[in-house]
Amino acid sequence: MNAKAIVVTSGKGGVGKTTTTANVGAALARLGEKVCVIDTDVGLRNLDVVMGLEGRVVYDLIDVFEGRCKLRQAIIRDKRVDTLHLLAASQTRDKSALSEARMKDAVQALLEEGFDRVLIDSPAGIESGFQTAASAAQGALVVVNPEVSSVRDADRIIGLLEAREITEVRLIVNRLRPEMVKRGDMLEVNDVLEILGVKLIGIVPEDERILISTNIGNPASLEESPKLAAGAAFRDIAQRIRGEEVPYPSFDQPTGFMAALRRFFGGN
Amino acid sequence: MFQSLFGRRKSKDQLKDRLKLVLSYDRAKLSPGNMDALKRELMTVIKKYFPSDGSDLDVKVEQQGERVVLVANLPVQRG
Numbered sequence: 001m002n003a004k005a006i007v008v009t010s011g012k013g014g015v016g017k018t019t020t021t022a023n024v025g026a027a028l029a030r031l032g033e034k035v036c037v038i039d040t041d042v043g044l045r046n047l048d049v050v051m052g053l054e055g056r057v058v059y060d061l062i063d064v065f066e067g068r069c070k071l072r073q074a075i076i077r078d079k080r081v082d083t084l085h086l087l088a089a090s091q092t093r094d095k096s097a098l099s100e101a102r103m104k105d106a107v108q109a110l111l112e113e114g115f116d117r118v119l120i121d122s123p124a125g126i127e128s129g130f131q132t133a134a135s136a137a138q139g140a141l142v143v144v145n146p147e148v149s150s151v152r153d154a155d156r157i158i159g160l161l162e163a164r165e166i167t168e169v170r171l172i173v174n175r176l177r178p179e180m181v182k183r184g185d186m187l188e189v190n191d192v193l194e195i196l197g198v199k200l201i202g203i204v205p206e207d208e209r210i211l212i213s214t215n216i217g218n219p220a221s222l223e224e225s226p227k228l229a230a231g232a233a234f235r236d237i238a239q240r241i242r243g244e245e246v247p248y249p250s251f252d253q254p255t256g257f258m259a260a261l262r263r264f265f266g267g268n
Numbered sequence: 269m270f271q272s273l274f275g276r277r278k279s280k281d282q283l284k285d286r287l288k289l290v291l292s293y294d295r296a297k298l299s300p301g302n303m304d305a306l307k308r309e310l311m312t313v314i315k316k317y318f319p320s321d322g323s324d325l326d327v328k329v330e331q332q333g334e335r336v337v338l339v340a341n342l343p344v345q346r347g
Contacts, residue, residue, distance in 0.1 A: 148283055155291050184278030191284050195291065 001201075001241050003139025003168045005107045005118045009161075010143040011153030013124030016174040019210060020143050021121040022050045023221040023231070027238035029084035030222065033116040036075065036085040038107075040133040041123040042098060045089035052217020053078065053086050062090035064106060065097040071109055080222060085115075098128065100135035107136035117241075126160055134161060139168035141201065141237075145175045146187040155196055170201035172237065177206045178251040202237035205229050205251045292329045295336045303327065310340065318344060 008021045018039075025037040039047035042062060048054040059074035064087075078084035087106075107118050122133035134140070140161050144154040154171075161169050173189050180186035189203055207230035213220040220231035221238070229251065236246045293300055307327045314320060326341040 148287060151287055152290060152294065155294065159295070181280075184280050187280050187283060191280065195284065195287055 001139050001168050001170065001243070003137065004111055004116065005120065005137045006139040006141055006168075006241075007120045007122050007134045007137035007161075007166075008141045008143065009122040009130060009133065009157055010124065010150070011126060011130075011157040012145075012150045015143050015145045015150050016204070017124070017143050018046050018050050018121055019214065020141065020172060020174065020204075020234070021047060021119050022219045023234035024141070024237050024241070025117075025119045026051075026078075026081060026084055026219040027221040027235045028117055028119075028241065029078070029081040030235075031238055031242065032083065033242075034083045034085075034114060035117045035119065036087060036110050036115050037119045037121065038087040039089035039121050040098075040103070040129060041121065042089045042095045042129065043091065043093045044123065045091050047121050048086060048088045049217065050214055051078070051086060051219060053088075054217075057088045060088045060090040061106075062092070062094065062097045065099070065102045071106060072113070080218075095129065098132045100132055103132050103136045126156060130157075130160075134164055134166065137166060139170070140166050141170055141172055142196075142198065143172045143174050144192060144196070146173060146181075146189075146192055151187070151192060151195060158196060158198055169198050171196060171198045172202040172204060173200070174204045175206045176203055176251065201240050202233060203248055203251070204233040204237075207231075288331070292331050292336055295331070296329045296338070298329060303329070314342060318342070320344065 008017050008024075010017050021037050025035050029035040037047060037051070038061065039045050040061065045060070048057050053076055056076050059069040061074070063069045064071050064074050074087055076086045076088070078086065107120070110118050120133045120137055123129035142154050142157055142161070144150050158169060171193065173192055176189065177186055181188050189200065193200055207228065209228050210220050210230045213223065213231070220228055221234040223231050239246045293303070307325065310327060311325055314325065320342065324343055328339055330337055330339050
């Protein structure tokens with residue numbers, strides 16, 4: 001993607017925006033990019049806990065906007081990957097300081113300070129929080145789950161992004177369950193692409209280990225284990241953002257002797 | 269009945285059809301209820317000009333490539 005400032009959005013809540021922001025941000029940083037992830041969900045901040053950086057938040061986005069601190073004082077550097085940085089949202093309800101102009105200025109300042117990529121985690125919904133998050137972006141990652149309300153909301157969000165003339169819109173199909181797709185009880189990725197008409201940049205299978213890594217505040221894409229399918233999927237997305245061609249793995253049934261044995265005896 | 273004879277229709281295919289329909293209404297910023305009203309009004313106009321009771325009038329919004337179009341179909345009787 002050419003866009004240096006990318007908004008991560010979905011319309012619907014709970015589809016994996018924050019998890020995606022944390023994991024793709026961490027994976028980009030591991031590839032050597034200087035990355036800042038920004039939480040714009042004022043009043044409901046969560047990117048800090050998902051990344052395991054909650055203990056280090058001193059200043060937040062609203063403090064920057066209201067001049068209580070310098071932009072650089074509010075940026076937290078991750079100790080695990082030193083090119084990864086977080087700008088937290090405020091946890092107070094006061095959103096009045098959020099403005100598109102201030103957001104654009106902050107993102108511009110980060111890029112001028114030498115950040116290669118800024119990922120902006122948008123709040124759910126299509127109201128001012130989303131609009132502010134989108135205002136500073138030239139590209140968008142739309143996160144969608146293969147189910148009715150998420151696809152409908154994604155369509156609405158894609159329309160709003162187009163209205164903002166954000167042209168680099170890419171789709172991440174999150175929480176795909178291959179065994180349900182196989183049964184014909186879940187939309188296939190191609191169905192979602194056909195319905196929404198945007199380009200794909202990632203397929204992330206449902207993986208309970210994502211919850212486990214979130215429990216301990218360690219983004220799955222930072223873990224080396226090749227068994228962690230979702231972590232690998234987020235790393236693939238980071239490479240595709242950087243313009244690399246990464247083939248999509250098949251998320252079919254597990255292979256190997258034990259899996260074959262289980263299938264033979266009618267299990268899953 | 270059909271379902272028990274020919275097996276269950278895949279739920280994802282039903283969802284795909286429902287999504288295509290609801291998104292074409294969403295994109296056209298038209299509610300399905302308004303579509304019914306439009307259909308009723310079209311029927312009264314058509315009855316004035318065509319020898320049809322309008323009962324086989326089919327009106328829908330469709331996605332055609334990039335565009336959302338309103339399609340009305342009415343078979344005209346012969347003779």
